Amino acid sequence: MADIHILATGRASSRLADLRLSGVAIVCIGILTIFILMAIFAAFIAPYEPSLPDLRARLAPPMWNEGGTTAHILGTDHLGRDMLSRLVYGSRIALLVGFFGVIVASLIGTAIGLIAGFVGGAVDSVLMAVVNTLLAVPNTLLYITVLAVFGQSLTLLIIVIGCINWTTFARVVRGEVLSIKQREFIEASRAIGQRPIVTIIRHILPNVLGPIIVIATMNVAMLIILEATLSFLGLGVQPPTVTWGRMLADGRDYVATAWWLAALPGVMITLLTLSLIFLGDWLRDRLDTRSDQ
Amino acid sequence: MTMASGQEFPKDNEMPETHSPASTRPVLSVSNLTTALRQRDGGFQTIIDDITFDIAPKETLAIVGESGSGKSVTALSIMRLLGGKSSRISGRVELAGRNLLDLTEPQMRAIRGNDIAMIFQEPMTSLNPLMTVGAQITEVLIRHRGMTQTEARRESLHMLERVRIPEARARLDEYPHRLSGGMRQRVMIAMALVCKPRLLIADEPTTALDVTIQAQTLALMKILQEEEGMGILFITHDMGVVSEVADRTLVMLRGKAVERGSTAELFASPRHSYARALLAAVPTLGTMEGVALPQRFPAIDQVTGKAALPPPPVDTVSADEPPVLRVRNLTTRYAVGRRLIGGPKFAIHAVENVSFDLRKGETLALVGESGCGKSTLGRSVLRLVEPKSGEIQLQGTDIRKLDTTGLRRMRRSAQLIFQDPYASLDPRYRVGTTIAEPILAHGLASRAEAQERVARLLERVGLSADAANRYPHEFSGGQRQRISIARALSLEPAMIVADEAVSALDVSIKAQVLNLMLDLQESLRLAYLFISHDMAVVERISHRVAVMYLGEVVEIGPRNAVFGNPQHPYTRKLLAAVPKLEPSRRDRKPMLSNDEIPSPIRAAGYEPPKRSYRMAGTDHFVCEN
Numbered sequence: 017m018a019d020i021h022i023l024a025t026g027r028a029s030s031r032l033a034d035l036r037l038s039g040v041a042i043v044c045i046g047i048l049t050i051f052i053l054m055a056i057f058a059a060f061i062a063p064y065e066p067s068l069p070d071l072r073a074r075l076a077p078p079m080w081n082e083g084g085t086t087a088h089i090l091g092t093d094h095l096g097r098d099m100l101s102r103l104v105y106g107s108r109i110a111l112l113v114g115f116f117g118v119i120v121a122s123l124i125g126t127a128i129g130l131i132a133g134f135v136g137g138a139v140d141s142v143l144m145a146v147v148n149t150l151l152a153v154p155n156t157l158l159y160i161t162v163l164a165v166f167g168q169s170l171t172l173l174i175i176v177i178g179c180i181n182w183t184t185f186a187r188v189v190r191g192e193v194l195s196i197k198q199r200e201f202i203e204a205s206r207a208i209g210q211r212p213i214v215t216i217i218r219h220i221l222p223n224v225l226g227p228i229i230v231i232a233t234m235n236v237a238m239l240i241i242l243e244a245t246l247s248f249l250g251l252g253v254q255p256p257t258v259t260w261g262r263m264l265a266d267g268r269d270y271v272a273t274a275w276w277l278a279a280l281p282g283v284m285i286t287l288l289t290l291s292l293i294f295l296g297d298w299l300r301d302r303l304d305t306r307s308d309q
Numbered sequence: 310m311t312m313a314s315g316q317e318f319p320k321d322n323e324m325p326e327t328h329s330p331a332s333t334r335p336v337l338s339v340s341n342l343t344t345a346l347r348q349r350d351g352g353f354q355t356i357i358d359d360i361t362f363d364i365a366p367k368e369t370l371a372i373v374g375e376s377g378s379g380k381s382v383t384a385l386s387i388m389r390l391l392g393g394k395s396s397r398i399s400g401r402v403e404l405a406g407r408n409l410l411d412l413t414e415p416q417m418r419a420i421r422g423n424d425i426a427m428i429f430q431e432p433m434t435s436l437n438p439l440m441t442v443g444a445q446i447t448e449v450l451i452r453h454r455g456m457t458q459t460e461a462r463r464e465s466l467h468m469l470e471r472v473r474i475p476e477a478r479a480r481l482d483e484y485p486h487r488l489s490g491g492m493r494q495r496v497m498i499a500m501a502l503v504c505k506p507r508l509l510i511a512d513e514p515t516t517a518l519d520v521t522i523q524a525q526t527l528a529l530m531k532i533l534q535e536e537e538g539m540g541i542l543f544i545t546h547d548m549g550v551v552s553e554v555a556d557r558t559l560v561m562l563r564g565k566a567v568e569r570g571s572t573a574e575l576f577a578s579p580r581h582s583y584a585r586a587l588l589a590a591v592p593t594l595g596t597m598e599g600v601a602l603p604q605r606f607p608a609i610d611q612v613t614g615k616a617a618l619p620p621p622p623v624d625t626v627s628a629d630e631p632p633v634l635r636v637r638n639l640t641t642r643y644a645v646g647r648r649l650i651g652g653p654k655f656a657i658h659a660v661e662n663v664s665f666d667l668r669k670g671e672t673l674a675l676v677g678e679s680g681c682g683k684s685t686l687g688r689s690v691l692r693l694v695e696p697k698s699g700e701i702q703l704q705g706t707d708i709r710k711l712d713t714t715g716l717r718r719m720r721r722s723a724q725l726i727f728q729d730p731y732a733s734l735d736p737r738y739r740v741g742t743t744i745a746e747p748i749l750a751h752g753l754a755s756r757a758e759a760q761e762r763v764a765r766l767l768e769r770v771g772l773s774a775d776a777a778n779r780y781p782h783e784f785s786g787g788q789r790q791r792i793s794i795a796r797a798l799s800l801e802p803a804m805i806v807a808d809e810a811v812s813a814l815d816v817s818i819k820a821q822v823l824n825l826m827l828d829l830q831e832s833l834r835l836a837y838l839f840i841s842h843d844m845a846v847v848e849r850i851s852h853r854v855a856v857m858y859l860g861e862v863v864e865i866g867p868r869n870a871v872f873g874n875p876q877h878p879y880t881r882k883l884l885a886a887v888p889k890l891e892p893s894r895r896d897r898k899p900m901l902s903n904d905e906i907p908s909p910i911r912a913a914g915y916e917p918p919k920r921s922y923r924m925a926g927t928d929h930f931v932c933e934n
Contacts, residue, residue, distance in 0.1 A: 200733035204793075206693060208747035208800065209720030218746075222737045 041298045044291040051288055055107045062101035063089075067256040070096035075274045091276050093266060099276060103284055105258040110288065113174055113243040114236040120178025121239075122232050125185020126224070132186065133193025134216055144190070147183045155180060156245075163251050170253050173246070177239055188231055192224040226303035233296035237289035244285055260285055335363035336507045336540035337387070337425075342400035344379075344386045353397055356382045357564045360400075362557075364508065364540035371543045371555030371572070373587075375815035376786075379564040380544045384510045387542075388427060389417050405507065423453040426501035428494070430513040435497055436485040442469070442496050443481035446503055453504050468499040471536075472529060491522035495529065502533060509534075512544045519678040520842065524886040525902060527553055546815065548591040549845070549888030552576055560584045576890060590820040592845035593890045598873060603672060603850040605827050606820035619824070623831050625670030626852055631705065632666040633804050633836045634690060634723075639663045639699035641682075641689045645910065658909045659685035660696070661860035661917055667804065670830060672837040674847040674868070676883070677857035680909060683840045686857070687806040690838065691723050692716060704803060721751055724797035728809035730789035734781040740767075740792050741777025747799045766795040771825060787818035791825065798829070804836040812843060823850055844887045848872050853928075856880045859909045861920065866929030876931040 037045075054061060076092040077084045078099070084091060090099040132143040162176050196202060197220070205215045246252040247261025255262065260281040267277030342360040345353035357379040364370045372380045385391050386398050389409060402409040404424060409417065421427075429435045437445060446468060447461035456464065462481070469477035472495040485493055494514060501509055511530070515523040531554065534541055543554055551558055551572060558575050560568040560583065568581040579585040589607055597604065605619035641660040644653035659682040667673050675683040688694040690701050692708055701708050708719050727733035734743055744766055745759040754762060764774035770791040781789055790810065797805055807826070811819045827850060829835055841847050847854060848868060855865040856877065864877040875881045911917075922930040 200727045200729055201735040203693060204725070204727065204733050204796070205735075205746075207691065207720060207725040208750060208796070209717040210746065210750045211717075214750065218738075219735050223735075 038298060040294050044295040044298070047287060047291040048295070051107050051111065054104050055111045058104045058108055062098070062104045064098035064101040066101040066105040066258045067097060070098075072096065075270070075277075077274070078276055081276075090280060091274075093263070093277050094270060094274070099280055102258045102263060103260070103280060106260040106263060106281065107284065107288075109170070109247075109253055109257060109259045110240045110243060110285070112170065113177060114240040116174045117177040117181065117239040117243075118232050118235045120175060121181040121235065122185050122228060123182075124178065125182030126189050126221075126228060128182065129186040129189025130193055130216055130220065130224075133190040134197065134212070134220065140190070143186070147186050150180065150183050156249075159246060159251060160249075163246075168251065168254050170257070173243070173253060177242060181235065181239065181242075184231055184235065185228065188227050189224050192227055193220055196220055196223050230296055230300045230303060233292055233299055237292035237296070240285065240289055240292075244281075335365050336368075336404070337364045337542070338401070338403040339363070339387065340401045340403075342383065342386060342398070342402060344382055344391070344399075345397045346382070346391070347395040355564060357386065357561075360559075360561075360566050362559055362566070362569065364542060366507070366538050366540055367534060368556050369534065369541040369543055369554050371545060371551045371558045372561060373545055373548065373551050373558060374561035375546060375587075375817065377563070378561040380546075380561055381512055382564075383561070384427070384512050384542065384544055388421060388425060388510065389414075390421075419453070422449055422501075422506075423504045424506055425508045425510060426504065426506040427510045427512065428497045428501045428514045430516050436493060438485055441482050441484055442488070446496070446500050449500055449503055464503065465499075468503045469496070471502075471533065472496070472499045474499075489522075490518055491525060494518060494522075494526055498526075498530065498533070502537060502539075505537060506539055508540045508542065510542045510544070513546070514543075515550060516545070516547070520844070521678065521882060521886040521904065523550070524888075525904075527888075530554070547888070548588060548816070549593075549890055552890050553888045560587065587816060588890075590817045591890060592820075592843070592849045594845045594848055594872075594884070594887050595889075597848045597868070599869075601869065603827060603852065603868075605824045606849070608824075622827075625830050625834060627669045627834070630669055632668045633704060634667040634838070635700075635702040636666075636690060637664045637700040637702075639686070639689060639696055639701060641685050641694060641696045644913070653913050655910050656913050656915065658682075658860045658911055658915075658917065660689055662920065663699075663857075663860075663862050665855055665862070665865060667836050667838060669803065669836055670834040671853065672830065672839050672851040674839045674841060674851035674854045675857055676841060676844060676847050676854060678842060678883070681857040682860040682909065683857050684808055685860075687725070687808050687838055687840045691720075691725060691806060693725070717751075720747075721800045722802050723804045723806070724800060724802040726790070726793050726797050726805060726807045726810040728812055730786045730793060730813060731781075733793050734789060736781055739778055739780055740784075743781075744777070744792065744796045744799055747796060751800065753800075762799065763795075766799055767792075769798065769829075770795045771821075785818070787814050787822055790814060790818075790822050794822075794825065794829070798833075801833075802835070804838065806838045806840065808840045809842070810839075811846065812841065819846070826850070844872075844884060856883065859907060861917075861932065863932040864930070866926065866931075870926045870929040874926065874929075876925045876929075 070092065073088065073092050074096040075094055076088050076096075078091040079086050079089050081091070088098050088100070090103065092098055093102070128143055128147075132140040158180055159176065163173070166172055166176075202215065202219055205219050210218075243252055243259065244261035244264065247259040248265045250265070252259055252261055263281040264278055267274070267279075267281070270277045340361045342357065343355060344357045345355045348354050360383055362370060372383060374380050382391070386396075387402050387409065389398070389412075391398070398410055400410070404420065409420065412420070436442075440448075443462060443465050446465035447456075447458065450456045450461035450464055451458070454461070466477055466481055469480060474480050474492060474495050480488070480492075485496070488496065497514075514530075515526050518526060527550065530541065541554075543551075545551060555572045557570065558568075558572045559566050560575070560581065562583045568575065568579065568584040575584065576588065579588055592606070602622035602624060604622050607619055639660055640662055643657040643659055645655045645657055661682070663686060665673060675686060677683050685694055689696045690703075692701070692711075696709065699709070703719060703723055706719070708716070711719055734740075741760065741763045744763045745756075748754050748759045748762060749756070760777070763777050767774050767776050772788060772791055772795075776784070776788075776792075781792070784792065793810075810826075811822050814822060823846065826837065830837065839847065839851055851868050853866065854868050854871040855862045856871065856879065857863070858879045864871060864875070864880045871880060872884065875884055921933050923933050925931050
């Protein structure tokens with residue numbers, strides 16, 4: 017039905033310019049902005065030093081609970097540290113690991129996916145074999161081994177997470193490249209004698225950016241949960257640096273008596289990851305290259 | 310395409326309906342059908358406006374028009390297949406006394422597939438790949454006729470036999486992918502006709518088919534219409550097909566019916582200027598008899614319908630210079646299927662032992678049906694596909710011996726234009742960037758100089774220089790094809806391979822782009838390797854023609870010789886299958902053949918027999934065995 021096709025393309029416009037916001041997207045972007053501002057200005061927002069114990073004020077409940085005070089709005093933990101300050105500082109590690117981990121992962125994954133998809137043949141087979149091997153090894157085991165051997169700094173954590181999580185990017189990018197490679201403008205680029213590397217950067221990469229952005233957004237959420245998991249297991253960034261995962265682990269023993277110790281970091285993780293996932297979903301609807309003409 | 314605003318289509322009473330001989334009660338009577346579709350901004354836009362027509366039993370009405378004219382929307386409105394919320398339909402659509410527009414959705418479902426059946430353009434996507442052919446036909450019978458499985462199966466078999474599918478009983482249990490495109494379209498027809506509908510709506514049913522298969526399908530439809538007595542609403546953009554099948558024709562332009570009447574009358578004396586322009590732009594086989602040189606299409610004024618005579622053709626071929634491209638014994642094969650150990654199981658013999666010369670300023674057309682290897686040949690001579698053996702000399706250099714750097718330099722003298730103007734331009738770059746890319750990639754000019762060259766190139770292909778700042782999606786198909794041509798020209802090549810370069814374009818746009826190609830050939834002395842399945846276009850614009858069949862050239866020679874005195878049986882068959890613009894031919898008894906296009910897949914290691922060619926005239930060679 018060619019007629020309808022023409023009608024549809026006649027009004028197709030540049031996709032990025034067409035990112036009209038939906039209600040969900042506005043809420044998600046709002047929550048994310050708050051978290052990012054919180055992480056940047058943690059020193060100004062947090063009322064207390066996050067790791068400063070105050071044994072006289074141990075296990076103080078949040079202010080709206082019976083026995084709560086305005087001195088500690090969200091209460092204190094088992095060592096009397098201010099929960100609000102700890103949550104605010106904890107967002108730093110979550111976002112740092114999430115964002116930088118994804119940057120490392122997407123760079124590695126995109127490069128490998130582009131090469132595998134574009135070159136094809138034996139190179140593709142070998143690279144995809146690496147991907148599948150990596151997927152087959154239990155990740156937690158990998159983290160424990162690597163972190164146990166190399167120590168536990170924040171930079172190292174980001175690099176390790178990036179080096180293990182690139183496989184999703186590689187697979188998706190490779191798939192996209194295989195389909196884009198079939199489009200005539202790629203052959204046109206060969207026909208004018210363009211260098212392969214220029215073809216990849218100019219014509220293929222921009223056309224796979226949409227899916228990369230979508231996976232990246234979702235992956236930030238995944239990595240934030242991963243970081244929390246590792247901290248919970250004691251493998252993440254070490255104290256005195258505050259992390260939500262560590263807070264969860266600390267709160268575990270007090271779940272029955274002081275719910276806020278575990279619940280508050282849990283709420284933070286959920287809010288942040290949910291808004292990222294919804295944002296990713298919305299981006300997918302908007303950026304999906306398959307909905308192009 | 311603009312129509313003067315003052316010009317109005319005459320009202321119904323001024324234009325008497327010329328009815329076909331059988332003036333019985335019409336099967337379908339459409340009056341004042343108007344459809345508006347919801348636009349992205351929420352408003353409604355009128356897509357078809359005040360369409361009125363009747364279809365009598367055993368009659369075929371063709372709706373013809375270019376893309377965007379509202380042909381398909383008309384069919385979808387009749388079938389009520391447009392979304393209820395996104396469309397507004399008014400008028401009357403009467404089928405056997407009932408106005409379909411007043412029916413409820415369940416009542417409508419009982420009519421679809423039962424009283425009105427529809428067949429679509431794409432036989433590949435219209436059948437469910439996971440169901441056997443038989444299951445898909447029986448489904449219709451069980452739904453509409455309430456038959457049992459056994460009865461439905463018997464009826465399906467009968468139907469497959471009626472559409473002349475060879476070995477129908479075996480085909481019943483096969484999946485669609487085992488059938489060729491033509492056979493799939495027959496299955497579609499069988500599915501459509503199994504409930505004996507009063508009306509068949511065929512939306513571009515043969516557009517995706519090869520010309521010989523198209524001829525088979527049209528003949529089959531005609532035979533079945535005779536047997537069943539149904540009315541056919543035939544939607545097409547192809548004037549040749551109209552003249553083959555339609556008793557009466559409705560010409561649509563931007564949602565309005567601009568002309569309506571018997572097909573014979575329309576072809577003999579089109580009244581509306583647009584219909585005249587449309588007919589004049591249609592390349593017709595046989596109009597070039599006795600004309601030696603390629604000829605431009607006359608430019609038709611859409612308002613007055615007057616034809617401006619094209620400039621006289623100039624002989625662009627230099628016979629005394631050495632050829633631009635010299636191909637000898639070129640063979641390209643693809644390996645398919647892998648054994649666990651060892652080499653591939655099969656080879657597709659896409660190009661087999663092909664030799665030809667292409668001179669400066671000459672157009673050599675490669676014609677043949679899908680799978681004959683013409684596109685592979687075009688890509689092999691540019692080494693976009695790696696040939697297996699043979700010799701390719703481009704301006705004296707053997708390009709099969711070039712390394713990567715040499716190959717890049719070679720690209721400057723040989724360029725390619727693609728079929729799909731929507732896919733061949735990167736949607737993310739401005740047109741100017743796309744055209745400048747080859748210049749910059751080869752370091753032929755600085756960025757500023759490249760911008761100037763782009764402006765000149767755009768003007769050369771008939772666009773304005775400020776087109777450079779816009780994106781491909783802002784252009785129509787014809788304009789995009791001009792942009793592709795500008796990109797190919799930016800390297801000032803000696804030769805251009807045009808792979809079905811105008812096949813996706815509407816008739817009038819096709820004529821304009823072909824004229825542009827001829828203009829460029831004249832001013833730049835370009836050599837074209839023109840790949841096409843459209844014999845009429847080829848006849849119009851080429852100097853020499855090579856007919857390909859299963860990867861081999863079966864006949865090659867001057868255009869006049871090949872078209873006027875075809876020697877090889879396949880060339881004759883190909884020419885005979887092209888629809889002719891003579892509605893009077895329709896009265897002939899349709900001949901139905903079941904020939905399929907054979908496959909070029911062979912067992913690995915197969916060597917084709919040696920061919921010998923005999924000379925049938927000056928420069929005219931025919932494969933003998």
